[in-house]
Structures are given as C-alpha cells and as structure tokens.
Amino acid sequence: MSIALDALQHCPLFAGFPEAALDEAARHARIRHFQPGEVIYEKGEPQTFLCVIARGMVRINSVNQEGRESVLIVFDQGAWVGDAVFAPGADRVYGATAHTQATLVELPGAYFRDLMSRYPQCYPVVLECISRRLWSAMTVIQEDALRGTTVRIGRRLLFLCDMQRGGAEPGGPVTVRLTREHIANMMGMTRQGVHRTLKQFQREGLVELGYGQVTICSEDALRRYLDCCPD
Template sequence: MPDIKTALRSCPLLKALPEPAFDEAGLMAKVRRFSAGQTIYDRGSMQSTLCIIAIGTVRVTSVNPAGREATLIIFDEGSWFGDTVFSPGMPRVYGVTAHEDATVIELPGERFRQLLAKYPESYPVVLDMVSRRLWSAISILEDDALRGVSARLGRRLLFLAEIQGIRISDTDAVVLRLTREQIANMMGMTRQGVHRRIKEFESLGLLRLDYGKVTITNPSELKAHIAALD
C-alpha cells in the first residue's frame, strides 16, 4: 500500500501545493490497483479525475478501426494523466492501460479543482506543466514534418522525459523504462531501425541501452546534438 501523501508530493504538477493541501488531497484520494494490460479507462469516457501513478507504469494508447493499438506515451511513477480534469464535460481523448502492474491515486475532478481554487499559489506551476505538455505535443508534429529519423528519435526520448516533468536542460541522467519494441511502436518504425539509431547515440555517449530501459546520460548534451542535426 503506497503512502498517499508521499505519492502526491512526488508529482511535479502538485509541487506548489502547501502542506495543508496535501492533507486535504489525501482525504479525497482513491487508490486503485491494475494488473498489466488492464484498462484504466477507455477513450471517450467521461471520467473527470486526475490520476497520479504511485507504482508501476501506464501507457496512453489509440486504436485504429482494425483494432491495432498504437502506444503514444508511457508514463512512469510520479507522473500524472487525465488532463481533461481541467476541462470538465469533455470526453477522454485517449485510452489508458496499465503497462505493468500499477497503483494509481485518483483525485475527483470537482474536488481537485476546488482545492486549486483554495490554494491559488499552485496555479503558476500547474499552468507551466500543462503548457509544457502542449509544447511537447506540438513539437512532435513539427518533428514528423521536418526532421530526419535520428533527430526524431532523440527528440521523442526527450519528449518522454519532458512530459513527465523532467527539465531537459538538466545534465542529470534520465531513465526511461522502455524497450526498443515500444519505442518502435510509438514512432511507427521497425525494431531494427530503432536499435540502429540508439546504438549511434550510444557510441557518442548520449544514450545507454539496458534491458527494459533507455538512459539519457545527459539530456542537455543530447538536445544540443539533435539541434546540430537539423
């Protein structure tokens, strides 16, 4: 059983909340557990909850009419999903599935919005995090239109770090719990093509490939290298 307030404090979206707010959030929180492959919610559902991952990973997916699932994002511990909590009455745009066994803390939409209104000092951080997600999503569209495969791959890995609240201007290593197959699925590439590009970055000391994970050894150096490829 995760400590609810510890898990909430680990979420970058909530880091500006004062201590009394975490006490209140803990009282409204609901803990849910999911097995790997279990649906957390479907596309089009009208749930209005903010979800914070306490344990495990989840994947955001889209399914085409033929039933083929594409992984769009994989979120790790401390990340949040359910951005429609900020747009009550809007359906979920994508589905979410437990990528591995996961424990998720849910905050009900209306009560969460009331909490933010009660502690308005949290708004600058919340707006910054949401705007970073929007910027990252637009950047992917730009990449697909304008950049080569190596630059697209490197920027997608940085995007996955950025969307979880990690500042890619930092020099600290970032671990992404992803396999080559999962990256290939996200980008519409073959596993072999992803492997070749990762090895190129690895030879430059920018990435490290291990079993079930990819490490960005220095995000700022990877970002600078990709800029030079443009």
C-alpha cells in the same frame, strides 16, 4: 506517511499547493492497483478523475476498430494522467493502460478543480506544468513533420525524459523504460530503424542500452548533438 500523500508530494502538478491542501487531497483520494495490461480508462469515456502514478508506469494509447494499439506516451511514477479534468464535460481523448504493475492515486475531477479555486496560489505551477506538457507535444509534432529519422528519435527520447522524470530535476541520467518495439510503435517506424539510430547514439556515448530500457546519459549532450545533426 500514506501512499496518497507521498504520491501527491512528489507530483510536479501539486508543487504549488500548501501542505494543508495536500493533506486534505490525500484524505479525498482513492488508491487503485492495476496489473500490467489492465485498462485504467478507455477513449471516449467521460472524464471523472485525475490520476497520480504512485508506483509503476502507465501508457496512454489509442486502439482502432481492429483492436490494434497505438502507444502515444508512457508515464512513470510521479507523473499525472487525466488532463481532461481541466475541461469539464469533455470525454477522454485517449485511453490509459497499466504498462507495468501500477498503483494510482485518484482524485475526483470536480474536487480537484474546487481545490484549485480554494488555493489559488497553485495556479502558476499548474499552468506551467500543463504548458510544458503542451510545448513538449508540439515540439514532437514539429520534429516529426520537418526532420529526419535521427533527429526525430533523439527528440522523442528527450520528450520521454521529460515525461518519465517524475518529480526529479533535469541534469542527471534518465532511464526510459521502453523497448525498441514500444518506441517504434509510438513513432510509426520499424524496430530496425529505431535500433540503428539508438546504436549510433550509443557509439557517440549519448545513451546506454539495456534490456527493455534506454538510459539517456545527458539530456544536454543529446540536445547539442541533435542541434548539429544535418537531418
């Protein structure tokens, strides 16, 4: 099986397409390889393609005039980036950089939109994927505005679970391959503050901490804990 076809089959965004559409899309795809830290596309560029992560991880970021990077989210294998293809003519709102060595499957935006129009049975799944991503982002914004540190970090971990799960179903442990520095940068917090909260979660049996990664043992257990948290 080709890299492109395998990646499309395991990407939730393409779950509503029949096999014939996936075979066709794989033939139109371009495979690109990136080294860690290599720019995939920059903020402000015209959108031209949709990317599915076949291997590795990609971070969505914004860089200010001084060159300081703000990490917004990191996507794992099986996820897609380049939502701007759903708004033809719009420029990229954020940039994308290879977080690890990564292989991407690229589809031209115009071709992907045409594929959807020819296989309209895909629309419920595509809309659900986009809505779920929007709902997750809005939840993070709400928690950041209204809740304390413990809940903010816990909810962000749940958001990262959703983004880094790829095509796997919820239920089992999810490993978020980010350092404490990355999480702190993402949330505008200090590394020490993030570390204290993660150690608290570890004592409660909610997470396991490893080098450059955090494993959420049970999303449901963490969610129940946060629901009872006073802050």
